[in-house]
Amino acid sequence: MNKHIVIIGSGFAAYQLVKSLRKQNELTPITVITADNGDDYSKPDLSHVFSQQQTANDLIKQEADDFARSNNITLMPNTRVKAIDSTKQVVHFNDQCIGYSELVLATGATSFVPPFSGNGTDEIVTLNSLMEYEEQQDKLATAKSVLVLGAGLIGTEIAMDLATSGKKVTLLDRATSLMPTLLPSFISANLYQTMQEKGVDIKLGKEVKTITRHHQELIVTLQDDSYQHADVIIAAMGLAPNTQLAQESGIDVAKGILVNQHMQTSINNIYALGDCAELNGKVRAFLQPTMLSAMALAKTLLGSPTPVQLPASLVKVKTPWLPLHLSGDTTSDNLMWEVKQEPEGLVAKAFNQTTGDLAGFIVSHNQLKAAFPLLRLLPVE
Structure with missing residues (x-):
């Protein structure tokens, strides 16, 4: 052929x-x-x-x-x-x-959307492609209140951006911290406080039971039988x-x-x-x-077999109220942290407790430039 x-x-x-x-x-x-x-x-x-x-x-x-x-x-x-x-x-x-x-x-x-109960589940919005956004952009533009399901990287970014645009935002997750797969508790707590102070209503440790349409709004019933109301629900759950x-x-x-x-x-x-x-x-x-x-x-x-070699990847978190760059292992239990809080930002280095080697890092604000020399010190994946 x-x-x-x-x-x-x-x-x-x-x-x-x-x-x-x-x-x-x-x-x-x-x-x-x-x-x-x-x-x-x-x-x-x-x-x-x-x-x-x-x-x-x-x-x-x-x-x-x-x-x-x-x-x-x-x-x-x-x-x-x-x-x-x-x-x-x-x-x-x-x-x-x-x-x-x-x-x-x-x-x-x-986008992963669990099989929630209720007559409003088919109205859940996902934003994993241009086509999905195009289909929902008018609804999102006119919404005054938005509930974001999922406090991982994408959900947290979207919630902050929605709040910046002037909408009433609730961020909800069954996890007990923001971005738990990327951030250690001390930085997650800082992000939580920053977002709360800016008006985002954060509900952690909460699980959705049903989503129903009632007149002009969606009602989310949680497992503890409390309620959340929103014009639009966005799923960013992985x-x-x-x-x-x-x-x-x-x-x-x-x-x-x-x-x-x-x-x-x-x-x-x-x-x-x-x-x-x-x-x-x-x-x-x-x-x-x-x-x-x-x-x-x-x-x-094209005929020259070339194996993929992946250095440590830099993750740029688009949360302008608390801008973060990170890489490597930042959430394992076997880490010891060296944290320097400077006026221009945070530099947090994670070391493997067993070997003492640099395992990962997180930098913030005007210390983002410190990410690149640290990145070169991390092992290849």
């Missing part, structure tokens, strides 16, 4: 791979098949659309047709892949099929990698689509990339590892 790379998906991972491929080879045929319209945008920007008063169109960096032309690819928008025949190396869609020499699954992830197509195609999956160091799945000539892929037991939803993986995979697809 002649060379023909087919990519399923058009998110950051897919388009980063396209750009990396084209930097090395301008002519190899590339087809991108995507279930949405294929516009190029930055998904992290969805966390601050409210304070910026941005519409979905404002977030588009390059429209789909322009992206396809400028990168010399065939783009098939609004097309859903039905099946993959890995024996014949064919992808099926819309009663048609297309052959591939290499296939890349960049199918992304879907992401579930989209693995169904891979699984139906006989590709090994766990939490994500299992890949080796070359991003190859359990089937030859099929690869996975982005937050649908699981490498070394982890699904990495941040931009830096996806970018580095795309650069390595591009070389592999």
